[in-house]
Amino acid sequence: MVKETSAIAPVSFTGGAVKELLKLRDQQEIGEDFGLRIGVDGGGCSGLNYVLGFDQKKDGDSEFFIDGIRVFMNQAHGMYLAGMQIDFQSGLNARGFIFNNPNAESTCGCGTSFSA
DSSP: OOOOOSSSOOOEOHHHHHHHHHHHHHHHTOOOTTTEEEEEEEOOOOOEEEEEEEOOOOOHHHHEEEEEEEEEEGGGGGGHHTTEEEEEESSSSEEEEEEOOOOEEOOOSSEEEEOO
């Protein structure tokens, strides 16, 4: 099987996000044929929801290796996510992944949905 990878990743992770993603991958005993899926899905209060979870590669996916994490993204989602940085916060007021997306025209209060 041929692995196709793209040299330039459209998204980046902060150190906190990498640490949390690696911890989740190890805790869930994710197999080598899985990677982190990053994408968008219709819905949410602002129009599009972020997708972030471990999944297998599908037709139409691009594959990237970002900070040691295998990442899959549907090629059509790149226009919505290019330049996005994913962070992880574990403070008293908020805990979870934060999507800093320069393409978002507006976001909802919970930060998981946006319009472009």
